[in-house]
Amino acid sequence: MSLKEVLKEHQERRRKDKLAVMTMVFRRSKPHPLIHQTRLGNEELLLVIDPSTKQLLHFDSLKEAGGRESARQQTLARQVVLERSILADRPAVQLCLDVQDCYIDICSPEVLLLFTDNFDYQHLRRDFVKGLLSDEVMGNKIYTHEIFGDYAARIDNMRAYDVVSKDIIHRWTYPMVPDIRFASPETGIKIGRSNIYKEDGVVLAPTTVIGPSTVLGTGTSIGDKSIVRNSVIGRGCTIGSNVNIEGSHIWNNVTVGDNVQIRHAVICDGVVLKSGAIIEPGVLLSFKVVIGENFTVPAYSKISLVRQRPEEDSSDEELEYAEAASGVAESPPSPFYDGRVVNGSPAHGGDELPESPRWDPSEVGIAGAGCNWSAGQDEEWRHSVAPIPSERIREIVAREEEGELEDDARDMTASSTNDNIAEQVDDDEADEEDESAFFDKEVEALFRRAVTGEAGAHEDHVVLEVNSLKLAYDRSFSDCAGAMFTALLNLASERPHTTSRDLLQNCRQVVVQWGPLLRRFLKSQDDEMEVLLVFEEICVEDNREFAPIFASVLQELYDKDVISEEAIIAWASEKQQADESDKVFVKQCERFIQWLEEASEEDEDDEDEE
Template sequence: MSQKKSRGGGVGAAAGDDPDELSRSPLQAVLLADSFTLKFRPITLERPKVLLPLVNVPMIEYTLSWLESAGVEEVFVFCCAHALQVKEHLEKAGWTGKSTAREMAVTAVESHDAVSAGDALRVMYGRGVIHGDFVLISGDTISNMDLKDALQEHKDRRKKDPLAVMTMIIKYSKPSTLTHQTRLGNDEIVMAVDPETKELLYYEDRADSSQLYVTIDKDILASNPTLQLRNNMEDCYIDICSPEVLSLFTDNFDYQHLRRHFVKGLLVDDIMGYKIYTHEICSSYAARIDNFRSYDTVSKDIIQRWTYPMVPDVLSFGNCQEIKLHRQGIYKASDVTLLHSAQIGANSVVGNATSIGENCEISNSVIGEGCNIGKNVLIHGSYIWDNAIIEDGCKVSNSLVCDGVHLRSGAIVEPGCILSFKVEVGKNVVVPAYSKVALLPQPSNEDSDEELEYADTNSGVTDSPRYPPFSSMRSADHPTVLSEDDDLEASETGACGVVGYIWASADTGILEEWRQSIAPIPKDKLEELHHAASVVDDDESEDDLNNHPAVLDQDDDSDVSAVEEDDYSKFEKEVEETFQRALDGIHQDNLILEINALRCKLFSNLLDVFQYY
């Protein structure tokens, strides 16, 4: 039997006469098509995140194309919210279906019960389709790295130590000293790694930007003579996993989030002894689109060709029209209508069948397919998706405009705005900075835990979604500023105001809006953050040093009691949640596994308490 050779000499290349390689299972991957977060709302109420255009190409196309080029032979795409849309795209793009001629087999796995990554992996375990080491990745991840070295390291470690169940891909990324975030808008990550073995010893994402210190268990310091404590690494969310990872999620139903629950759970589990290792990439590219800022950053990286060969002019991604690269990083389709006086600035992309009128200025922006842009329009640092209509004299700055949006003449979209599908902005209306506008009203009860994804039980979007009558605001001949406090009146056309609902800001506050927005954080706000950080540092550093758990006097009985009470409270909460799931109808076999796991945790907690005496 001849073996299939992967492109680029990847891990699926012919193995020669090695009997271990000849008998190996094909390299598999589990791709999570649900992000299990709410950060891309209101857009993701109507379309799954993995199908949102990234430089005019659905995100999932980058992920699947990379997996294929890296030698992965079989991919299982797990989809829950808007599953029908995902499945239809996979078939239309030629990844699935009888007519596909792909080297990589792609299978959609659908479930409407999963509300977390942990649930998704438990479903995959129940299907029994994973037979060896596999790549775990989300469909919003862009990479051009070669998996060969990382996969070989993982296999070599597994031969020596079966408890090495995961290898995490990481790369250098210096965080901001003011906002405690990376250039992707993610929270700063602190990790401790053994410099020789690359074993991960500690992992913490600093969601609270005011947190000045991290707490590391003294046992980690005692058992590891040397370790690297780093806050300049980016988690790429590409993991090479052993099959045991799926069973661990099945044994522990409190594992929901991949990092916050699973990774941290394994790092503190002294009984089973499972280990996680890291693989640092240097010259390759890998990034996950977690929020609107990372959407903007990765888009610019693609345009500037850091993701090569995952760039528009090299991989067509099924586009029928050729995209050509011109000077200064300008990409244009062959059938763009561009009047002579219009100017396309550096690092911009213009899609198929788009027309651009006289005296327009477009810079650092991506324009989708079938857009109609009038005269004297200014677009800077923005993303205009397919079939948008932007009339004469409009201005759009550092914002995202979705499919079918209509901006009437003189409308101004200020930085940081999100205009969801088919929103209409009336003549001379000003949309204030950081506004989110959608035809669908904002849900009254959004899940406060962003790790539990809004799972839409409807597999698709109907042609006539249910929502109250459109709302608009009156406009005069002079520009009208739209705000959440304005009275909105019903309108059939919205010609004088805005057709859509203005969403209230998230409970996380304006700081989070700045940190995760497409728009750069204003300079005056950065100065405010710097001043606030200095005040907090001066006022609290002494108290934190005196009271920080890492320097508490262990002879103090009150400290020991606090530790005991905290551990017992956590254990008591887990028991309560287990019995609640039992009442909700969890399968008997799964319930038995979870109770056994709780017994192990109780024993571990008792050992932790005894060590204080």
């Protein structure tokens, strides 16, 4: 994003009001905890803003309660108390749950003085922003700036690192994309179909398979029958044969032996993975770590040549964190061995250095190098590059559904005392249409990920993510089914075809492969009828090349048990009283519908005879 607009806005505000010391940048994000956590690993934010001035009145994060608490406890953990003064002398306030903090702040010089006066501030948001908003004596003010078309995001954990990297590869950050901003003058980058980027000087064996959303750096060579998908491979890497790399970030000068499996991991410069090693999802291997032959690194492990310092007793959590972080950053590149530093300063007990490092084979395998850093395993899934486990998604969705049931009960009680509901304005209807279109695009994007085999896009995972979108957008299963069916037809239409017969063959292939996924969103006969209505709308308005093969596609959906006989007959019955223009596709299916009705009558007769 360009900072010109927000800088100008901040400067103009400062000229009018010297107490306007800070402007914070936000962007829109759908209000659902699953969206925030699967996207950047962050919690939901609640902002209270004066809509007329854009002044920030309240800032809070709706942190999920830990453990297995009930929905009631989860709700209490996420409750927010607003000061009465926020509502005083203001005709309206705006409560925002649909925002993402970009961590871009335009500050006046007074901010530095405020930090000096409050030397115990450790966290910019939790301490400084909240402290500034609650300080009524000084009267300093914070304002907000919302971006719409621009891209801005903060990388403060590995999930955010992975997501922003994927956004760059998918060109959401244009012109900051690999072939424009990251290519060196000496080395060019070629972009192929499905967002495959290759620098000059990449050597691939004839049987190597490079999947979608992949970047390969110069000087990298990949052996026979190796597969790389949805990954970034740096420069100067040597990758052996029969290697499978998926959803991972491999930096420069990494050596990967034969028959190695790497899934959703981050591998830093100079790492060596010996033959047969398996790197499970969520693993982070620091600089020059060596993993022994046929050794499996467990999920979410963090391995480094620098030994982890023991935690020191401290009552200040933030000081503890800062001390640990600075220790990692300032540690020399040489590893610690049993309290002594190799290739560095002499050991405390004398000048003698150990002849060889002492690494635990249970952590890095035989002849490996590195030590495993312990971490809070309960939260590792939240900030890892690995896809969020299905059971975690189910927990979040279940908690949200339970919370919605409680909200519905409270709303019903409130509505009994207040029957006067304001009429919906035209602007709200327009917003609803925009949101519906956005929902359809999000569902299709999830389906496309499954089609291309992108990391974390297995059928069960797609179903869970679509269900989370359903909750976030307040949609029904019929909406999900309609959006998914549209995505199926778009896929069939994009495949090569010159005649209606070719298009029908494409549809049959798509229905065979993806019909079971669509079926998982058809919970009732009404949902199935909604799919037929969507099909009609597509044939009339969006893609008329499907119109001549409507009946054939419908029969294929019936043959593959996607649409039931009852739904088709009910759809045809509803059309009997419609205008002639609405009966076009019913007439096209007349013979098929007649056959279904006769078959249904025969079944009923057989049941009567029995």
